[in-house]
Amino acid sequence: MAGRLGVRSPSLYSHIDGLDGLHAALRLRGFEELDRHLSGAAAGKAKREAVVAVCHAVRTMAHEEPALYAATVRTSESDEPAIAEASNRALATVTAVLEGYGLAESEIIHAARYLRASVHGFLALEAAGGFGLPVDVDESFDRLVDRLTTGLETW
Numbered sequence: 001m002a003g004r005l006g007v008r009s010p011s012l013y014s015h016i017d018g019l020d021g022l023h024a025a026l027r028l029r030g031f032e033e034l035d036r037h038l039s040g041a042a043a044g045k046a047k048r049e050a051v052v053a054v055c056h057a058v059r060t061m062a063h064e065e066p067a068l069y070a071a072t073v074r075t076s077e078s079d080e081p082a083i084a085e086a087s088n089r090a091l092a093t094v095t096a097v098l099e100g101y102g103l104a105e106s107e108i109i110h111a112a113r114y115l116r117a118s119v120h121g122f123l124a125l126e127a128a129g130g131f132g133l134p135v136d137v138d139e140s141f142d143r144l145v146d147r148l149t150t151g152l153e154t155w
Contacts, residue, residue, distance in 0.1 A: 023071075024083060027071045027072070027079070029071070030067075034061060035089040038054055039089075039093045042057075047149075047153075050097040050100060051115070051148065051152060055141075056145070059123060062127065073120065095108050114148070114151065122141060
């Protein structure tokens with residue numbers, strides 16, 4: 001991590017406030033990257049096309065930046081303001097996509113959790129080598145996302 005930040009390992013902690021500070025910096029960067037991936041993927045798209053793009057954007061981030069993706073799994077009301085703001089921006093993109101389905105406001109968070117739990121579960125299994133059978137994992141992901149969008153259309 002120190003090398004990626006342009007400092008030597010021993011001096012890393014002079015730039016970050018201990019281990020808690022390092023975790024906070026990773027979480028902030030993770031949510032910023034997640035927001036960048038989500039907002040870029042959703043731009044100009046609606047409903048099924050937007051959900052497919054958002055799901056694939058999360059998977060791309062998890063593959064390209066697994067540590068940053070992992071840092072976004074936990075959210076907390078006690079987060080420092082910058083982390084909460086970055087997390088809320090990412091959530092706002094997802095909720096905007098889901099609003100395109102005409103869901104009641106009270107259903108949006110449930111639908112967001114439905115997407116997140118499904119995609120994250122797949123990604124966690126994929127990262128852990130849980131898909132060892134000789135069947136195309138990309139096709140399995142596409143099928144998952146297709147079923148997710150069908151679920152949203154009939155919510």
